[in-house]
Amino acid sequence: NMERIHEGIGDKLGLLIRGGTMLLIVIAFAYQxxxxxxxxxxxxxxxxxxxxxxxxxxxxxxxxxxxxx
The missing domain is CATH 1.20.5 (Single alpha-helices involved in coiled-coils or other helix-helix interfaces)
Known part of the structure; x- marks a missing residue:
């Protein structure tokens, strides 16, 4: 069970973190x-x-x- 959860979340969590980081960088560039x-x-x-x-x-x-x- 844990392996299936890890397989399902593993890639998506990385994509979510990368997307959030890119959004913060764009907002930071827009302001300062x-x-x-x-x-x-x-x-x-x-x-x-x-x-x-x-x-x-x-x-x-x-x-x-x-x-x-």
Whole structure:
């Protein structure tokens, strides 16, 4: 059952997030294009940093679980 739910939601959730993000970017450009341009410049580096932090946290959690038992 969970696999069917995951298969049904997986792609659609990604499309929804991408569409919402694009809508926010268009609205930001319509109101303050300079601020939106700055936001687009900073967003990739922020995503990279957050991804690295998530990987390190996942590794440390696995190590902690392994030491506990």
């Amino acid at each position: 294009w300079r601020l939106a341009l700055l936001m687009l410049g900073v967003a990739p580096s922020t995503c990279i940093v957050l991804s690295l932090m998530a990987r390190k946290m996942g590794a440390s959690i696995m190590a902690e679980m392994g030491s506990v038992g």
